[in-house]
Amino acid sequence: MRFDLQIIASWIEPQSTVLDLGCGSGELLSYLKQEKQVRGTGIEISEEKITACIEKGVQVLQGDITEEVADYPDQAFDYVILSQTLQQVYEPDKLIKELLRVGRRIIVSFPNFCHWAIRLQILFHGYAPKNRQLPYEWYDTPNIRVITIHDFRRFVKATNCKLMKEAAINTHNHDIQGHLVHFLPNLRATFGIFMVTKGAETTIHS
Amino acid sequence: MTIEHKDKNSVGLVQKQFFTFATETPLRLESGASLGPITVCYETMGTLNAEGTNAILITHAFSGDSHVAGYYSEEDPKPGWWNIMVGPGKPIDTAKYFVICSNILGGCTGTTGPASINPATNEPYGLNFPVVTIGDMVRTQKRLLDHLGIRRLLTVIGGSVGGMQVLEWAMRYPDMMASAIPLATTTRHSALAIAFNEIGRQAIMSDPNFNKGDYYGKNKPDLGLALARMIGHVTYLSDHAMREKFGRRLQNRKTLAFDFEANFQVESYLRYQGSKFTQRFDANSFLYITKAADYYDVKHQHGNGSEIEAFAKVKARMLVISFTSDWLYPTYQSREMVKAMKKNRLNVSFCEIEAKCGHDAFIVSNERQSSLIRNFIECVAAEELHHAF
Numbered sequence: 378m379r380f381d382l383q384i385i386a387s388w389i390e391p392q393s394t395v396l397d398l399g400c401g402s403g404e405l406l407s408y409l410k411q412e413k414q415v416r417g418t419g420i421e422i423s424e425e426k427i428t429a430c431i432e433k434g435v436q437v438l439q440g441d442i443t444e445e446v447a448d449y450p451d452q453a454f455d456y457v458i459l460s461q462t463l464q465q466v467y468e469p470d471k472l473i474k475e476l477l478r479v480g481r482r483i484i485v486s487f488p489n490f491c492h493w494a495i496r497l498q499i500l501f502h503g504y505a506p507k508n509r510q511l512p513y514e515w516y517d518t519p520n521i522r523v524i525t526i527h528d529f530r531r532f533v534k535a536t537n538c539k540l541m542k543e544a545a546i547n548t549h550n551h552d553i554q555g556h557l558v559h560f561l562p563n564l565r566a567t568f569g570i571f572m573v574t575k576g577a578e579t580t581i582h583s
Numbered sequence: 584m585t586i587e588h589k590d591k592n593s594v595g596l597v598q599k600q601f602f603t604f605a606t607e608t609p610l611r612l613e614s615g616a617s618l619g620p621i622t623v624c625y626e627t628m629g630t631l632n633a634e635g636t637n638a639i640l641i642t643h644a645f646s647g648d649s650h651v652a653g654y655y656s657e658e659d660p661k662p663g664w665w666n667i668m669v670g671p672g673k674p675i676d677t678a679k680y681f682v683i684c685s686n687i688l689g690g691c692t693g694t695t696g697p698a699s700i701n702p703a704t705n706e707p708y709g710l711n712f713p714v715v716t717i718g719d720m721v722r723t724q725k726r727l728l729d730h731l732g733i734r735r736l737l738t739v740i741g742g743s744v745g746g747m748q749v750l751e752w753a754m755r756y757p758d759m760m761a762s763a764i765p766l767a768t769t770t771r772h773s774a775l776a777i778a779f780n781e782i783g784r785q786a787i788m789s790d791p792n793f794n795k796g797d798y799y800g801k802n803k804p805d806l807g808l809a810l811a812r813m814i815g816h817v818t819y820l821s822d823h824a825m826r827e828k829f830g831r832r833l834q835n836r837k838t839l840a841f842d843f844e845a846n847f848q849v850e851s852y853l854r855y856q857g858s859k860f861t862q863r864f865d866a867n868s869f870l871y872i873t874k875a876a877d878y879y880d881v882k883h884q885h886g887n888g889s890e891i892e893a894f895a896k897v898k899a900r901m902l903v904i905s906f907t908s909d910w911l912y913p914t915y916q917s918r919e920m921v922k923a924m925k926k927n928r929l930n931v932s933f934c935e936i937e938a939k940c941g942h943d944a945f946i947v948s949n950e951r952q953s954s955l956i957r958n959f960i961e962c963v964a965a966e967e968l969h970h971a972f
Contacts, residue, residue, distance in 0.1 A: 424951065427934045431902070431955050434962035438921065438933045448925045 378404050380548045380555035381486045381568050385458060388484060388542055388572055389413060393455035396480060398442045399462040402426050403435035410435065418454075420445045443472060449479040460486045461568075464520040470536070477575045482541060486570040489545070491525035491563050510548075510567050526562055526569040533573055542572035586654050590662060592670045594628040594677050597653035597663070599693055601625075602730050610722070613884075616713035620702070623727045624693020625649050625685035628669065629677035631733070636967055638733045639675060639960070640724065641665065641684040642741030642748035644946070645815075645872055646864060648692035651684040652677075667948045674957035679964070680737065685727055687720045687748070689871040694723070697867035698799060708867075710796035715871060717744075717879045721751040725759075735759055737967065738960055739899075742766035742945035743912070744876050750920070753897045754885045762900040762963040764956060767909050767945040769916040770890060770923075771880035776911055779818050780873040783811030787866045796867050808866040809857030816856050821908040821941030825849060881920075890923040897924070901931040902959045904952060906944035932959070 378386070382405045389395060391413040397406050400419025403426075409415035419437040421427055430437035438445055442462070457480030459472075464487050466472050476483045488510040495506040505515040513520065526545055533540045545562030546569075548555035558566040586593050602623045604610075609619030626649045631638060641651050643664070652669035654662055663669070671678040686694035689712070697712035704711075728736070739752045739760055746768020753763045769776070790807030792798055817825075829849040833839070836846065845851035886893030901924055905917035914935045924931040936951050938944035945952065 424934060424937060427932075428951060428954050428958075431932060431934075431962070432958040434958075434965070436900075436930050436932050438925075438931065439935055440918075440933070448922045450926060450928075453928065 378408060379460075379552045380546060381460060381552070381570055382408075384544050384546060384557075384570055385460060385484050385486065386412075389415060389456055391415070394453070396420070396446075396449070396454040396457045398446070398457065398459045398476075400426075400430065400435070400437060403430035403433045403437060405458070405460070406430070406435045406437075407433040442466075443468075443475070446472075446475050446479055451478055452481055454480045455482065456480055457483045458485075459483065461488065463487045464522045464524055466522065469522060470532075473536070473573075477538070477573070482572055482574045484570065484572045485529070486568055487524050487529070488520070489526050489563065489566050489569050490523045491527065492567050493564050496564075510552075524569075526566060529569060529571055533571070538573045538575055540571060541574055542570075544570045546570065585657055590654075590666070590670075592672045593662065593666070594653035594670045596656070597626045597628060597650070598655065599624050599626060599649060601693065602727050604726050604730070610719075612713055612719045613716040614714050618695070618713055618715075621688065621695045621723060621726075622693070622699070623685050623688075623695075623723055625683060625727055626651065626653075626663075627684075627731075628652060628682040629680050631681040631731075635732065635734060636737065637679060637964070638681045638683065638728075638736050640728070640736050640739045640752070641669070641675070641682060642724070642739060642745040642752075643684060643687065644741065644743035644745045645876065646860070647745065648690065649684050649686045649694075650692075651682070665946065668953065668956070674953045675740070675960065676957070680960070681733075683728070683731065683733075685724055687744075687872065688723045689715045689720070689868060689875060691865035691868040692863075696865065697796065697871055698865045707797075707799040709799065710867065712867070712871065714874055714878075716875050716884075717747045717751050718755065718884060720875065721748050721755055724748070724752075725756060728759075735761065737964055738762040738764055740764040740766070740956070741768075743768055743942065744872065746912075747876065747879050750881060751879075751884075753899045753901070754881065754893060757896050757898040760899045761967050762902065762959070763897075764902045764904070764959065765917075765920070766904045766952075767906055767912055767942055769912040770893070770920050771882065772877050773916070776818075777877045779814060779911075780877055783814050784870050784873060786810040786814065787869060790866075793866070796870075798866070803861070804866045805858075805861040808861050808864065808869060809854075811866075811869055812860040812864075813853040813857040816853060818911045819941055819943040821910065821939060823908060824940040824943075827939075828852075890919065891926045894920070894923040894927045894929065897927065897929055899929075900963060901929060902955065903931065903933045904945070904955065905933075905935045906938040906942070907935060908939050909942045909944060911942040 395417040397419045406417040457476045545558040545566030605619030605621045609617035650663040652663040652666045669675045689696045701708040746765035749765040787807035790804030792802045793804040832848045834851040881893040905914040921933045
């Protein structure tokens with residue numbers, strides 16, 4: 378399982394309900410079902426990945442994230458997960474607001490556009506950044522939003538949300554392995570992961 | 584050639600079986616009318632395990648029958664209508680599951696319908712047969728399962744009008760099933776679907792031989808029935824499928840004939856399909872079954888006008904499948920039922936399969952559908968087993 382998903386899985390309480398947006402082949406949900414008796418649902422657009430989810434016994438709906446989320450009643454899930462998708466969303470603020478409506482807590486992960494290698498690429502080469510986490514050219518990238526760890530923290534504050542957990546990570550070996558970054562995360566981490574709620578719960582920094 | 588030679592993973596020989604009930608007290612139908620006795624024609628495949636936990640009910644579509652898979656004899660040239668899906672090692676695996684399929688109430692291949700003898704007159708019912716509903720069909724299937732000693736179903740699966748029966752099962756007998764798989768179906772007919780059914784019915788009823796449905800033993804309204812089938816058949820296909828299969832190709836000729844014979848292949852094909860249908864189907868059954876499908880509306884039958892309320896009773900795990908080129912029951916109709924299931928926090932999975940052949944896609948060989956159904960049932964079976972211990 379991808380390292381960012383391993384971190385996310387460790388944040389989920391047993392026997393909770395989870396909505397995983399862009400759940401792919403259902404790896405995280407399958408793990409949570411087996412290890413934490415979580416009742417999960419995935420949303421996925423690809424027919425092929427839907428088939429992989431069903432094979433794992435993961436409940437999944439084919440559709441567009443924004444449209445599918447709208448059908449759920451308020452606070453239908455304990456957690457809503459949006460992993461490595463926020464940078465591809467057209468209206469992130471509206472989506473996050475909607476996710477906070479259907480989920481008590483939301484967990485968001487995204488590639489950190491302020492990693493030092495990206496900064497150096499722009500500084501020395503002058504091209505739009507391209508690396509293992511962001512392997513696209515400017516003209517074919519699905520990543521239409523430039524987000525950094527600092528940006529997201531500021532967003533949480535500005536929207537009066539509560540930051541419950543935060544992790545900055547560096548990944549290697551096809552993103553399957555990695556480590557937490559504690560020192561200068563916005564410069565040194567390839568991904569940021571945040572747990573956010575709109576309630577008045579206590580803020581915890583990990 | 585033996586069955587093993589022509590069809591490797593076949594269930595082999597099957598036979599029609601019959602169960603009769605409502606002999607003393609007739610069944611009160613949804614319309615308020617009474618009907619009895621009722622005979623149900625069914626076929627079973629595989630073996631029911633000792634715990635009775637491996638039964639699967641297949642509900643057939645409008646023109647289907649109990650003959651879902653296998654052959655009636657060694658010489659039988661054609662297997663059942665869903666032979667690609669049902670058999671040992673196939674997605675609905677008869678080596679693991681006990682499979683039941685029965686002809687629907689109002690049908691014409693063994694179960695009581697308008698061609699059956701009315702005990703009050705000793706004549707075929709004809710139009711004296713009461714109008715039956717999808718609910719009545721499902722209640723009849725339930726009586727059959729009671730008779731077979733099946734208390735819980737692993738799944739109920741069916742497409743089109745069979746899918747309506749699946750939904751009806753899930754709402755009517757929520758505790759009797761672990762899962763349900765409605766394919767290429769709808770919770771209620773659109774005006775478009777009702778329109779095509781009505782054209783078909785009008786074609787039958789305006790046939791000079793129709794005689795208000797009293798044509799048994801006389802000339803049958805075959806022209807009307809064939810025409811109704813031709814119309815129906817077009818609604819099961821797609822623009823793409825017809826373009827690919829026929830295009831504008833001519834039938835056994837190089838130039839246009841400037842007459843009204845079947846010049847185009849598509850004309851010839853539809854005429855053939857229509858006339859073939861009259862050999863196996865009763866025109867009155869066409870009227871009754873299309874009517875039942877048109878009347879079906881989960882909102883009214885189960886939800887006091889609300890689709891969400893209708894699904895509130897459901898407990899089964901659902902796998903909903905639609906097909907991109909199905910314009911008879913388009914994907915938006917499946918999405919609507921999925922939405923109502925989500926609002927009720929049901930365990931539901933949904934997939935719209937890319938398919939070019941229209942509504943008929945569920946009945947045609949499709950790797951994606953096979954895989955989804957096989958894996959879904961396997962997971963449900965594993966979880967049922969887990970709960971049992």
